[in-house]
Amino acid sequence: MFGYRVPAPDEAMLISGGRRGMGTAPFRVVTGHGAFVLPIFRKTRFLTLAMCEAEVDETCVTKQGIALTVRAVIAFKVGNDKESIINAGQRFLSDQDQMAVLTGRIFAGHLRSIIGSMTVEEIVTERQKLATEVLETSKTEMGTIGLSVDSLQIQSIDDGQTGYIAAMAAPHKAAIQRQAQIAQAMATQQSAEAQQAAARNQAEYQRQTAVVQAQYSAEVERAQAEAAQAGPLAQAQAQQEVLLAQTELAQRAAELRQQQLVAEIVKPAEAEAERIRVLATAEANRMKIQAEAAASYDRVALDRMLIDQLPLIVKEAANGLAGANVNVLNGADGLSEIAAGLVSQGLTILDSVRANLGTPQSTGDDKHQQRGGGAPNRREGGPIEIE
Template sequence: MFGYRVPAPDQAMLISGGKRGLGGAPFRVVTGHGKLVLPIIRKSRFLSLAMAESEVVEKCVTRQGIALTVRAVIAFKVGNDVESIVNAGQRFLSDQEQMSVLTGRIFAGHLRSIIGSMTVEEIVTERQKLATEVLDTSKSEMASIGLHVDSLQIQSIDDGDTGYIEAMSAPHKANIQRAAQVAQAQATQAAAQAQQEATRKQAEYARETAIVQAKYNAEVDQARAEAEQAGPLALAHAQQEVLAAQTELAQRQARLREEQLVAEVVKPAQAEAERIRLVAQAEAERMRVQAEAAASNDRVALDRMLIDQLPMIVKEAAGGLSGANVNVLNGADGLGEIAAGLVSQGLTILDSVRANLSATEDREETPRPGTAIDIT
């Protein structure tokens, strides 16, 4: 719209003509919104509210009489309130660059005044204190011209060719160098100790590794040797078992052959010998009986017949032994006992016959009534 003006966000619009401003100011202040400005009747101008800076390089003399060149930077702007805008507008609206020039001069004066009351040591070591005092002393003066200081930074302090600051820093430099050397020595010692510890640990690890490797190699060698010996040992054990089995088989075969020889040769021979002995014994008994019979004419014919048949009975009994499979538990003694039993049985039969014959003879010799007895 024609005649409607709007200030930028970092600007204040000053409208002159018509009504007067706050506090009798010759213009009205508009910020943050637009305003209708009638041409010819009213006039509008803009005052920057943006941040500005001013650099100060000033030679100052300390309380000790030592000249110092101080470099500082001031950050400032027009205040946001209407009063500050009015004050700044009345002073700098036509030449706003003068704000930086005037600000630098104001701070230069306060800087010289405050440094003159301090020593070099205080200025160097308490630089922030210096900046704070300068700000405090210039605050009211800056407010009177509508400016607000945001910060003051002391960038450098130089004593020129006097060398005072250098000399002042020498003890500190020496202490710092000494502390640095000590720290370096401690660091070197710590590094050496760490290196030695690392070397020792590496040596211990290498030794333990070598021991473990040696044990492992020994176990591997032992396992390999056992594996290599396992085949021959197994073969030897197998051969030993085969030999033992063969020996046992041979022993069994020898015992079997011995039993066969005993059954086929020894026992038949023993039986034959016993048979011959029994036959001889029977023959001797027959001859004895015949002799007794010859001496006694009172034997009956039956007695003679039995006597004649006794050797045949014994022979037949002995002949039965030769063909029989007799298991004799105690060898020749057992076989003799069998033969003796047979002979004893034959003799028992003979004695029984004799006893019967004697009884018969007694009955026959008993005189019957009317029978005569022949006594010889």
């Protein structure tokens, strides 16, 4: 926006040209925010608040008269308060690089003053004490010009060609070397003792290892011997178990085969035989029934035929006696006997035919007597003679 100015975070904006609100300061200080600045009537300048650095490389004389070259680095900046900004702005606003130059000169003077009151031994061994005293003595003067010091680091202290610091360090070096030699000797001794202990430990380890190996070898040999002894027995037992298993398997296979044969051959054969027997029995019964029926029919038919032919047979028998010279000695009784004999002969012929055809013969005492004689018996009245 026209006329509105904002300083950077590490800057202070100094506005000059007006008297209102400035008090005794020649300008108004603005930090952290912006402000309207009237063109032509106001003038704006910026003062850095960032960290700055100054180096010191100064030759100083100690309390002992020995010249030392001291190198140091000072980190400083403009103070954050308004008074420090005003003081620094009035002194360095036109040439802000002069802050580092002036700071280096201030610290160089205080450094010469303080080193002049100290010995080389104090300076070398107590560098932090030296830096603290220089900071304390320069704080007031740095605050007057609006600067604050953050740190002072002494980088090096050199005595040039005098060799004082080296000579001062010689006893310490000798002591250090002596201590180093002693430490080396002790380390060598300890190393030798450690080596001896290691050798003893190695020997003991080898002995124990040999014992363990011997025990292990003995255990292995014993186990091998037991295994060698137990091997044939275990093998025989294993073979016996295999044979038992094979026998049981064979028995099971035989039983299974037997069941299979019974199911495949015996049962079908028995069923077929039973079927044939039933059919044969039925056929025999049928034939028997048919035979009995036929025999019964033939017997009835034959008997009927013979009965029908019986008069003819008797007639023919009588015709045969027609030309015969028959003497009847007993009168009427003899004629009756002749007629009875003819009938008896006809019955005999009937029985013979039945016998030849399988027909059962007549039973009874009269028929048996008639088949035995072939002619009627004569009665007591008198014999019948036929010529």
